[in-house]
Every structure is written in structure tokens, then in C-alpha cells.
Amino acid sequence: MAKLLYRIGNWAVHHYKKVIGASIGILAVMVIAALAMGPSFEENMSIPGTESEKALKGVEREFPQPDDAGGEVQIIFKAPKGETLESESVLNKMAEVLDEIKEEDKHVVSTTTPLELGNLSANKMIGYASVVYDIPADEVSDKSKEIVLESIETTRDAGIQTELAGSVAFSEMEIGGITEVIGVIVAFVILAVTFTSFLVAGMPIITAAIGLGIGLMLILIGTNFFEITSFSLTLATMLGLAVGIDYALFIVSRYRQQLAQGYSVKESVAIANGTAGSAVVFAGITVIVALLGLGVADIPFLTAMGISAAVCVLIAILIAVLLVPAILGAMGHKMGPARKNSLIQRVKGASKNTDSSKWGNFVTKRPLLVTILGIGLLITISVPFLHMELGLPDNGTKSEETTERRAYDLLSEAYGPGYHANLVVAVKTDKNTKNPQETLNNVVKELNDLPNVKGVTPPIPNASGDFYIMNVTPETGPNDSETNDLVHSIRDKGKTLAKEDNIEVMVTGATAVNIDISQKLNDALPLFALLIVGFAFILLVLVFRSILVPLKAVLGFLLSLGATLGFIVFVIQDGNLLNVFGVPTASPVLSFLPVIVVGILFGLAMDYEVFLVSRMREVYTHTGEPRKAILVGMKDSGGVVTAAGLIMMAVFAGFMMAPDPIIKQMGLALTFGVLFDAFIVRMAIVPAVMTLMGKAAWYLPKWLDKILPDLDIEGESIMRELEKKDSHVQDEAV
Structure with missing residues (x-):
């Protein structure tokens, strides 16, 4: 090579x-x-083989929708204090907005008022209108969106709070922008200081x-x-x-x-x-x-x-x-x-002994103290990981500056948080099912009797009359643990009903799909982490020709991984330091974040391990002096690893400042993952533990x-x- x-x-x-x-x-x-x-992105995040995916395919098969189904914008209105959506002045303003949208945009096929849809809240203060297009949601142009945004200023100016929801996105995810540019600028400054x-x-x-x-x-x-x-x-x-x-x-x-x-x-x-x-x-x-x-x-x-x-x-x-x-x-x-005043030279901190650095001397003189403090700190930060909950962000986790978040809050105020956690229950009967109608009535009753159920809609049959769907509205939101429990309760109840009444009861919908995704990812995490750790150990044995050095590297990776996930739970899920990192609200940890962190952090950890420890091995091979090898490695490679870690953090931190909650969580996790691994594990714990191990660190059986x-x-x-x-x-x- x-x-x-x-x-x-x-x-x-x-x-x-x-x-x-x-x-x-x-x-x-x-x-x-x-x-x-x-581009032609596919935003389908379902997982084949899950119960919700199976049920969803059944619903789509029995209740087919046209492939070119149009996108929909829901316009949520909240009447001013002292009025309702039935007030004449409010009705006129809403009608004016909808008429303007339909007249200005040829792609709008229909508009429907809240009264026509019959969706007014109990106090008649909140309701939503519908704007349907003749093109799919992802093909609705920016011009069409601008027409909607300009039109709703009419009701907003009249004191009617007006927000937007539906399948057409108005505050779309940013992929590239000023936040990423900031990260690159910081990286440039680090490089300029590094190389002068x-x-x-x-x-x-x-x-x-x-x-x-x-x-x-x-x-x-x-x-x-x-x-x-x-x-x-x-x-x-x-x-x-x-x-x-x-x-x-x-x-x-x-x-x-x-x-x-x-x-x-x-x-x-x-x-x-x-x-x-x-x-x-x-x-x-x-x-x-x-x-x-x-x-x-x-x-x-x-x-x-x-x-x-x-x-x-x-x-x-x-x-x-x-x-x-x-x-x-x-x-x-x-x-x-490199000039003498470069960052690399300063990090090396060359003393009278040109084979050492200030930081290297500090660590090798106090290896036990550095090891205990470093490991203790990372274990402490890891503790919140023990109660981690996974989920997928929705509009409720977005910033209040977005219209989707404000719409989410209005709909929750009008219909309760369970409105966003709607579950679709599918019931399939067969020729062995006795008294199908009575059986369906029994299913509805059983569902209504479950804890945390706000309401169940009447069953809707398919064309052949052997497949029915009904909506179950929970009392709690999509990311609440009670909603998760309800999904599992429905499935348990379905198993009982299948034996008693010869029917198949399935639950799906966006909330059920997200719950299944989170569960599947949670189950996959231990196996993936085990494979990664095993691969790392074998790979590092080949590189460093040692048993204890790879073992130390793998254990260090597990420490930094635990601290990273623990810190994410502490901030994102437990709601600490939200304002510091610009997180709008506490929420479950992104369901696929732990698996991504394991994969990426492993790769980066091995980067730093190789660049730092391979130099130590080279010196030890020539001198046979373990402490000198550590000092030279810290002196020659420590500055480069420091600069590399800072650059990684700068780039990831740029994404951490993005408004989208998914990007923000990914940026936050990787920023602090690099911080923990590069600076606490590789630059402190690794040299300290290797000092304690001495020559034993480089032991390898002769036959191997x-x-x-x-x-x-x-x-x-x-x-x-x-x-x-x-x-x-x-x-x-x-």
C-alpha cells in the first residue's frame, strides 16, 4: 500500500x-x-416486514388511491378574542383568502372552508380549511406556495391567526446554507492558525x-x-x-x-x-x-x-x-x-527534551490521575443513556418560528394532542367469521375500552366488504410513551380477537410506523455495535501488532459512544441546555441517530487512534522504550489530531445550528462525539493507559x-x- x-x-x-x-x-x-x-428523493422511511408496514400495504391495496393524488394545504384559522369562526366578519375574510388562492393558481382544484368540512373546535375558535392541488405535494411549485403565503396575510392582518399544515411543506429542510458556511469558515481559521x-x-x-x-x-x-x-x-x-x-x-x-x-x-x-x-x-x-x-x-x-x-x-x-x-x-x-509559531508546534509545546511535549509530559507523569478523571467524566456523562427513548421528529419539534409548528400547536389546542397521533386500525374478515357486523361492533367496543383512547370512528368497508378500517384517536401525542403502549395494547387485543372471532386486527398509520421504526432500530443497535467493536479489534491488532492496544482503543470507543448518547439524551430528551443549543423543545432522540453515531464515531475514532498510536508504535519498534514512544507520538501527532478534531467539530457544529430538528440532532451528536473521543479518549486516556501498561501494551504472542x-x-x-x-x-x- x-x-x-x-x-x-x-x-x-x-x-x-x-x-x-x-x-x-x-x-x-x-x-x-x-x-x-x-433530484428525485424518496422520503419513505418505513421498514418492510413490520406489522405497521404489512397493515399499511393492506389498506393501500383495499382502498387504492390514485398515483397522481394531489397535494393538500391545510389552512388553520383561530378567531380573534371575542369572536368565533362563525362570526360574519371572520367568515368573509376566510372566504376571501380561499377565493384568492383559487383564482391566482390554476393548479388548485378545490378549496373547502372549515364550516363545510365540519371541523370547528368545541369553542368554535379554531378550524382548518383545505386547498387541494391537481399535482402531487412534492411538485407544488414555490410560486404556488408564495400565492398561499401572500393570500393568508389578509386574515392575519384582520387579527385571525393563520397557519399552514398538510402535505405541502413551507419551511423545508435546509441542506447547505449559512450554518454550513460558518463551519467551513471556522475550519479555515483553524487551518490558518495551524499552518500560519x-x-x-x-x-x-x-x-x-x-x-x-x-x-x-x-x-x-x-x-x-x-x-x-x-x-x-x-x-x-x-x-x-x-x-x-x-x-x-x-x-x-x-x-x-x-x-x-x-x-x-x-x-x-x-x-x-x-x-x-x-x-x-x-x-x-x-x-x-x-x-x-x-x-x-x-x-x-x-x-x-x-x-x-x-x-x-x-x-x-x-x-x-x-x-x-x-x-x-x-x-x-x-x-x-511549518513555522515555529504554528499551532502544531505550540500544541507540541516542545521543551528542552525535543522528544516530548508539555501535554505529553503532563499525562505520562500523572497517568493514573488522568485515567481516573477521564473515565469517570465519560461514565458520568453516559448515565442518561440508560433511559433513552427513540422517536421521529414531527412538526411539534420544529421551531416556533415555523408556520408548521404554530399550526401543530393550534391543532393540538383544538382537538387535543392525540389528533397528531391518529392510528388506523384495519380489520380483515374471512368466510369463517361469524356475524361480521356483530364482530366489528365488538372490535369498536374493545378499542374504546382500552386506556388512553379518546375516540374510535365507525368502520369503513372496502368494495368487497371483507376489509374494514377505522381511526383510533389517542389522548396523548405521537411521541408519548402512552401512545406507544396503546399501539401494543391494540396488537395484543388483536391476537385475542383473532382466536375468538376469526378476524385479523392490524394497526398502522404514521404514528404506528414510527413506533415500529424506533423499535427495529433499537433492537438492531446492540448487534451493530458488537459487529463494529469486533471489527475494530481485529483491524487494530493487524495495524499495531498488539493485543492490549486494540483492546484499549475499543474500550475507549465505547466510552466516547456512551458519553455521546448520554449527552444527547440529557439535552434533547431531558430538555437541559435547550436554549444553549437552539433546540426548540424536548423530544425523543432521533430513532436512527444511535446507529449512525455508532458507525460514524467508530470511523472517526479509528482515524485518531491510527494517526496517534501508529507513530508511537514506530518509535517503540526502533527504541524499545514505551514512555519515549508515547512522548514522541504525542509530540509529532498530537498537534495534527488536535487540529483535525477541531475541524471536525467546526464542520459538525455548523450543521448543529440548522433549523431542522433532524439535522440539529445529527450535528449535535457528532460535534460532541468528536469532542469526547478526540480530546478526552485519544489525547488523554489513551496515552495515560499506555503509560500504565508500559511494555505490556505492545505484547503479541510470537505465533500470532x-x-x-x-x-x-x-x-x-x-x-x-x-x-x-x-x-x-x-x-x-x-
Whole structure:
């Protein structure tokens, strides 16, 4: 691997114009192709095989809807104080709004007032009108939405609170925007301080942007052939941008070190690609494997998210080992050696002993204290994880600045929180069912008698009269534990009725589907985490040729994972520090967040472990002194890992500031996941524990050492050949 990358780096320097031109050309072609085809995201987040999915398919089969069913906007009105929606002035204003929408937009096929729909609240203060289009919801244009937004100003100006809900989204999720730009700006500042050069700082961001652009365009094109959710694009953007910058940082940093040692530009690029590039490829493949491992859960939308993000990471690897060397070759000494006042030099904190750093000395002199404090802190932060509840965000978790959130609150005020948790119960009879009508009446009675049921609608039959549906409205909201219990109670009751009356009772609807998704993901988490941990241990045994070092790395990953999930529960679910992080309201943890955090945090943890500990192994192999190996590793790699961790946090924090609750949770989890893993585990606990273990850290049975392949992540074979070459040249000169 190292020798191959060395040759690739050498080739890229000689053909830098072709490499740079080809990279920009590929990006341009991808952009043109993506724009020509257009995106076609699939937001279906159901899971095949669940009870709710089975019931949903049955309902769709027996009560078919046209494929081109039009989108609907619900306009929720709340009358001013002292009036109702039946007041003449309010009626006139509502009619004026609906008439204007229908006249202005040719795609509107019908408008219906709250009185016509008969949905006024008990006090007649709140109700909703309906605007139906002749095109699907996702095809309703921005112009049509603007017509609605402009029209409802009529009722708002009249003091009638007017909000919007329905299948047409008005505050759509942001994928890219000012929040992400802020993260990139912070990353640029970190790079500028790291390298004390704006030119060098800009290069990793430019290469990462090119790689990310190619990756995102591939995903957009892929949406036309595969079912990919829009969240996949968000996750791919977060990860692709972060690792793209970090991988370039590692190679540029090594390149500058080689220049400082007197190597030529060409040789420095080749060495950097063969050494740091090897670590980049290994780390990147680790991240890709972790992302592809999301498929273990056997959940289609989650698998698509993992594959999409893995594509961006793969492109980031290729850019790092091809485009970065080409640009370094083109820029030459303009990307010169690190100055003495750079961040890397300051983090190293070189003392009189040039093989150590201030932080390295501090940790190795107090290993037991650092270990106890670090582990104790992470375990304490992990405690809330024990009562984690999973769910999917809805309009009730959005900011109050969005009209969907205000509409959600109005509908809850009018009809109760259970309005948003509506359950669809399907009943299937067969020829063995005696007295079907009496049986259905009994089902309705049994459902009404269940705890937490507000009401049950009369059964609606299909065309053949052997399949019925009814709506069950809970007393509680969609993310309340009581609603979850009600779904399971209905299913338990269905099993009893199936035996007694020869009928099949199924429950579905958005709330039931979300509950099943959360349960399936919760069940998949332990298996996925076990596979990831096992894979990490085997991989690190191969890299470090040790038993205890990989064991320590895996346990450290579990600590940072527990702390990350515990912190998310503490903030998102328990409602602490909501204002600090701009979270609108407390809610269950995003159902697929734990699995995503396991996969991504594992990959990033292995990144930092490899870049930090591989240098320690290299020194220990040459000197046999474990403490010196730790000090040199902290000195040579600590600054780079620090900068890389800060860049990751900056990029993820940019997404944390996004308004969408799903993106916000993902950004928050990954930001603090990097904080815990990079700075507490890798930069503190790892060197402290390795100091306590001494030489035992590097123990490997001889029989195992003989059969393990040598991965040469640090590119030692390259350096040995260069040393022999230099020695031969010197001998000839003598």
C-alpha cells in the first residue's frame, strides 16, 4: 500500500496539470448531469416486514388511491378574542383568502372552508380549511406556495391567526446554507492558525469542496435510480466535508515535515503520500466499512444513508491521494515547512527534551490521575443513556418560528394532542367469521375500552366488504410513551380477537410506523455495535501488532459512544441546555441517530487512534522504550489530531445550528462525539493507559506475530529504502 501510494504521489507531481484539470472536469460533468436529471428523493422511511408496514400495504391495496393524488394545504384559522369562526366578519375574510388562492393558481382544484368540512373546535375558535392541488405535494411549485403565503396575510392582518399544515411543506429542510458556511469558515481559521498560512489553509478546503461536489452530484444522480432520502444528502455533506479537510490536513502536514528535513518537493510529496496517505486510505476504508455496516440493520433508508455517505468518503480518499499531491507539486515551496509559531508546534509545546511535549509530559507523569478523571467524566456523562427513548421528529419539534409548528400547536389546542397521533386500525374478515357486523361492533367496543383512547370512528368497508378500517384517536401525542403502549395494547387485543372471532386486527398509520421504526432500530443497535467493536479489534491488532492496544482503543470507543448518547439524551430528551443549543423543545432522540453515531464515531475514532498510536508504535519498534514512544507520538501527532478534531467539530457544529430538528440532532451528536473521543479518549486516556501498561501494551504472542500480515500503515518500508538509497549515495561520494 505505502509503496503504491508513493508511486502515485510521484506520478501526480509529474502530471499535476492533468490531475487538476481532470478533477475540475469531472466535477463540471457531474454538475451538468445532476442538473439535467434533477433530484428525485424518496422520503419513505418505513421498514418492510413490520406489522405497521404489512397493515399499511393492506389498506393501500383495499382502498387504492390514485398515483397522481394531489397535494393538500391545510389552512388553520383561530378567531380573534371575542369572536368565533362563525362570526360574519371572520367568515368573509376566510372566504376571501380561499377565493384568492383559487383564482391566482390554476393548479388548485378545490378549496373547502372549515364550516363545510365540519371541523370547528368545541369553542368554535379554531378550524382548518383545505386547498387541494391537481399535482402531487412534492411538485407544488414555490410560486404556488408564495400565492398561499401572500393570500393568508389578509386574515392575519384582520387579527385571525393563520397557519399552514398538510402535505405541502413551507419551511423545508435546509441542506447547505449559512450554518454550513460558518463551519467551513471556522475550519479555515483553524487551518490558518495551524499552518500560519492562508494559502496552505485554503488548499484542504478547496480540495475537500471538489471531492464533496463530485460525491453529492453522484448522490443526486443516484436518486433517480435508487430510493434515497434527503437526509442521506445531509449526512454525506457533513461527513464528506469533514473527512475531506482532515485527510488533506494529514498529507499537507507530513509534506511540510519532509520539506523541513531537506527533501525536494517531488520527494516530499511522494513520501507524504506513501506515509500519511497510507494512514488516510486505511482510516477512510475504516469509515466506509462502518457506514456500509449500517446495512446490518436491514432498514432500506438507513442502508441508503450509509452508502451515500460512504460514496463521499471514498471520493475524499481519492482526492486526498491524487489531487492533493498534484496541487502540492504545483505549488512547491509556497506550501513550505511549518513555522515555529504554528499551532502544531505550540500544541507540541516542545521543551528542552525535543522528544516530548508539555501535554505529553503532563499525562505520562500523572497517568493514573488522568485515567481516573477521564473515565469517570465519560461514565458520568453516559448515565442518561440508560433511559433513552427513540422517536421521529414531527412538526411539534420544529421551531416556533415555523408556520408548521404554530399550526401543530393550534391543532393540538383544538382537538387535543392525540389528533397528531391518529392510528388506523384495519380489520380483515374471512368466510369463517361469524356475524361480521356483530364482530366489528365488538372490535369498536374493545378499542374504546382500552386506556388512553379518546375516540374510535365507525368502520369503513372496502368494495368487497371483507376489509374494514377505522381511526383510533389517542389522548396523548405521537411521541408519548402512552401512545406507544396503546399501539401494543391494540396488537395484543388483536391476537385475542383473532382466536375468538376469526378476524385479523392490524394497526398502522404514521404514528404506528414510527413506533415500529424506533423499535427495529433499537433492537438492531446492540448487534451493530458488537459487529463494529469486533471489527475494530481485529483491524487494530493487524495495524499495531498488539493485543492490549486494540483492546484499549475499543474500550475507549465505547466510552466516547456512551458519553455521546448520554449527552444527547440529557439535552434533547431531558430538555437541559435547550436554549444553549437552539433546540426548540424536548423530544425523543432521533430513532436512527444511535446507529449512525455508532458507525460514524467508530470511523472517526479509528482515524485518531491510527494517526496517534501508529507513530508511537514506530518509535517503540526502533527504541524499545514505551514512555519515549508515547512522548514522541504525542509530540509529532498530537498537534495534527488536535487540529483535525477541531475541524471536525467546526464542520459538525455548523450543521448543529440548522433549523431542522433532524439535522440539529445529527450535528449535535457528532460535534460532541468528536469532542469526547478526540480530546478526552485519544489525547488523554489513551496515552495515560499506555503509560500504565508500559511494555505490556505492545505484547503479541510470537505465533500470532508470524501469521499476521504487515500492513505498514506508517510507510516504514519507504523510509528504509530512502535511507538505504541515501547511504549508498554517500558511500559512492566518499
